[in-house]
Amino acid sequence: MAFGIKRGVRFQILSESDFDRIHWGTLHILEKVGVQVDSVACRKLLKDNGCEVDESKRIAKIPSHLVEEALSKKKTSITLAARDPKYDAKLDLDHSYMTANGNGAVAVDFETGERRPSTKKDVADSSRIIDYLQNVHIHWPMVSSTDKHPSVVHLHDLDASMSNTQKHIMYETGVTLSDAKHLTEIGYIAAGGEKEFRHRPIHSCLQCTYAPLQHDAGVMDASLYFAEHGVPLVFFGMPQPGATGPVTLVGSLVVGNAEVLSALVMTQLHAPGSAVIYGMGNAPLDMRTTIRAGGSPEHAISSAIATELAHYYGMPSCVGVSATAKVPGDQAVLEYYTGCVGPLLAGADLMCGVGLLEDSSCLFYEQIVIDNEIVGSIARLIRGEWADDDTMALDIIEKVGVGKNFLAQKHTMQHLRAGEHFMPDLIDRRSFDAWSASGSKSLVDKAREKTRWILENHRVPPLDADTQKRVDAVIEKAKKPMWGGETKRD
Amino acid sequence: MADGKEAILSELENSVKNLQEEAAMEAARKALSAGVSPIDAIEKGLAKGIRQVGEKFERKEMFVVELIYAAEIMSNAIKILEPELRKSKEKRNVLAHVVLGTVAGDIHDIGKNLVRIMLEASGFEVRDIGKDAPIDGFISAAKEMGAEIVGASSLMTTTVSVQKEVVDALRSGGIEAPLMVGGAAVTEAWAKEIGAVYSSDAGSAVSVAKSLVGKGG
Numbered sequence A: 001m002a003f004g005i006k007r008g009v010r011f012q013i014l015s016e017s018d019f020d021r022i023h024w025g026t027l028h029i030l031e032k033v034g035v036q037v038d039s040v041a042c043r044k045l046l047k048d049n050g051c052e053v054d055e056s057k058r059i060a061k062i063p064s065h066l067v068e069e070a071l072s073k074k075k076t077s078i079t080l081a082a083r084d085p086k087y088d089a090k091l092d093l094d095h096s097y098m099t100a101n102g103n104g105a106v107a108v109d110f111e112t113g114e115r116r117p118s119t120k121k122d123v124a125d126s127s128r129i130i131d132y133l134q135n136v137h138i139h140w141p142m143v144s145s146t147d148k149h150p151s152v153v154h155l156h157d158l159d160a161s162m163s164n165t166q167k168h169i170m171y172e173t174g175v176t177l178s179d180a181k182h183l184t185e186i187g188y189i190a191a192g193g194e195k196e197f198r199h200r201p202i203h204s205c206l207q208c209t210y211a212p213l214q215h216d217a218g219v220m221d222a223s224l225y226f227a228e229h230g231v232p233l234v235f236f237g238m239p240q241p242g243a244t245g246p247v248t249l250v251g252s253l254v255v256g257n258a259e260v261l262s263a264l265v266m267t268q269l270h271a272p273g274s275a276v277i278y279g280m281g282n283a284p285l286d287m288r289t290t291i292r293a294g295g296s297p298e299h300a301i302s303s304a305i306a307t308e309l310a311h312y313y314g315m316p317s318c319v320g321v322s323a324t325a326k327v328p329g330d331q332a333v334l335e336y337y338t339g340c341v342g343p344l345l346a347g348a349d350l351m352c353g354v355g356l357l358e359d360s361s362c363l364f365y366e367q368i369v370i371d372n373e374i375v376g377s378i379a380r381l382i383r384g385e386w387a388d389d390d391t392m393a394l395d396i397i398e399k400v401g402v403g404k405n406f407l408a409q410k411h412t413m414q415h416l417r418a419g420e421h422f423m424p425d426l427i428d429r430r431s432f433d434a435w436s437a438s439g440s441k442s443l444v445d446k447a448r449e450k451t452r453w454i455l456e457n458h459r460v461p462p463l464d465a466d467t468q469k470r471v472d473a474v475i476e477k478a479k480k481p482m483w484g485g486e487t488k489r490d
Numbered sequence B: 001m002a003d004g005k006e007a008i009l010s011e012l013e014n015s016v017k018n019l020q021e022e023a024a025m026e027a028a029r030k031a032l033s034a035g036v037s038p039i040d041a042i043e044k045g046l047a048k049g050i051r052q053v054g055e056k057f058e059r060k061e062m063f064v065v066e067l068i069y070a071a072e073i074m075s076n077a078i079k080i081l082e083p084e085l086r087k088s089k090e091k092r093n094v095l096a097h098v099v100l101g102t103v104a105g106d107i108h109d110i111g112k113n114l115v116r117i118m119l120e121a122s123g124f125e126v127r128d129i130g131k132d133a134p135i136d137g138f139i140s141a142a143k144e145m146g147a148e149i150v151g152a153s154s155l156m157t158t159t160v161s162v163q164k165e166v167v168d169a170l171r172s173g174g175i176e177a178p179l180m181v182g183g184a185a186v187t188e189a190w191a192k193e194i195g196a197v198y199s200s201d202a203g204s205a206v207s208v209a210k211s212l213v214g215k216g217g
């Protein structure tokens, strides 16, 4: 079976003239208002290429021809390669891939239920769960190794991920130039060399732009490095409608679009042809609690229209979902389902990500398994239907005739085996009696059982000893005092 | 005159409470020409209004945008009172002086801004030193304003450790003001470990700040 979710359905929300308007409006903003670029290197790059740059305000105004050029230079066929090539994610605008959510700082201990700072072991165990599940295609280090020295937490995150999943790994922690160098170095080691990595990038980096209309210095310096060194990038705009972007979803899309396109311009000027994925996560700030509403219909629809806009530019999209729920169960399911189904119906290429609660900050192992089920159901929803001889089944209808049934038909069996009907794993469709006789288990109970089974049984081939040794050496070398002080972690 | 003054004070209060910018400006001008003390205009007028908005926000009856808007109205009205305020010998009666910033290496500032707005709405004077704020910035601002409380926000696992460096620098700089910490990567346990005080949201930040300066909580 091919990897990823093959799409056959695509809802269309915006029209062609909407795209033109949004594109024009974005160019207008970039030329007239500009973006704040905190990186000295990026400002120089823009200035050298004809942008009007105000050094005191750090604002660069970007003429539209630079945007059009960047759009024509970018890499168009991106494959996020995996340690095991059967997990290669081809971003062909025809498949959707689900990712893990990333970088929480808290985990709920699977055994004790204690809510505590996350550790490297949590990164490792959750990576194994992601490796096992079939509806999650791309891995993110889900939490941070907060038991490690702060200067190398994220290198440990990558290390624990690499040795516990064979799927592609995307991180979002290349926030300074030195982070970028170390992360890239580890990628080269894991791929077997620079050439091998460039050919088959097994890691990629997601970078956030800074709404409204700003680019952080560290993030952009790191991005130029990644672009130059063959690490695929996602630029992820995150204006929060009503807070860091206009309250209207399209207005926030324009703000985010200006950020993503200006980041694209910088990378393509610096490293023409580098791989950039179009990311956008415009979840509103809940105006009563001030928590980001990652599982809201507004986020879902924002991600859907951002996906349409990405496709208008010929770029794969990367959009998000998260939940504000505090525990696995009904609220989390409702938020994850809402947040996933909208963008996936609109053809999201990368949908990130599963398994964290409390606005992407707290890991529950069993939530990963529940979300995997949600994605399975949506995969069926977006597969698409078509009428051909086989699906119309006229010969079978004729053969069975009036008043009988199709249960014993070969056609029925063949299609069921091929996945015509979604076969849930956690949803319990049995009778009340059967359900209560086997312990009246809830969806969460069943997810916990499955999680336990995965943790006990699923093993991932480790990195070979030499690779591991070299990765460890990079981490050791990268360790440094933080902002002048030392903390006591190892 | 006394009557007029009361009426003006309640106009100030109500215009903030009901989010009426024009009315607030108008009332501030009236206060000036009627000779109402600018301190009274703020404390018995505008601040009473914003406090009610803050309380309604806490009870989820008003949106955060409305709170921010009310805060904006209040600060614009204060600008009108400013010339008188500078002449006046009375001092604004603030609950405490607070220095607030997001630590070095971290650019997340939405939460920190909300904490500032809520503290201000509750009667604290806040010096906001922004995001990605160097450790020295906390120290010098605290010295300058004579802060009774320092607040440091941090949302990333890689920047929480900077909060400890802020405490250390405060203490070695001879500043005894307690440090309040918050943000996604911060936990109660971490706060304890570094000798700081934690709060999980802007509302509890206010009660914690009040209790720190012995003004109820």
Ligand code: B12
Binding pocket: A102, A103, A104, A105, A144, A172, A173, A174, A175, A206, A207, A208, A209, A210, A211, A216, A218, A219, A237, A238, A244, A290, A291, A292, A358, A359, A360, A361, B105, B106, B107, B108, B109, B110, B111, B112, B114, B115, B150, B151, B152, B153, B154, B155, B156, B157, B158, B180, B181, B182, B183, B184, B185, B198, B199, B200, B201, B202, B203, B205
């Ligand atoms: C919005 C957001 C952004 C925006 C920030 C916009 C802005 N102006 O602040 C943008 C897009 C710019 C951004 C960038 C990045 N982000 Co970000 N971001 C978030 C997100 C989704 C929400 C934060 C937020 O605004 N919440 C709403 C506010 C109101 O809540 P709050 O900040 O928690 O504040 C409340 C309380 O905590 C408390 N509080 C806060 N501060 C203080 C201070 C004191 C003194 C007190 C008493 C209380 C208090 O009161 C506040 C009000 O109630 C979080 C996820 C999360 N759960 O936090 C990730 C998150 C913090 N980001 C993350 C990351 C990784 C990044 C980037 C590195 C990504 C990248 N590669 O570019 C960059 C950061 C670069 C840098 N050098 O800092 C990670 C951190 C991971 C980790 N373990 O360290 C998080 C946790 C998401 C995740 N799980 O991956 N991000």
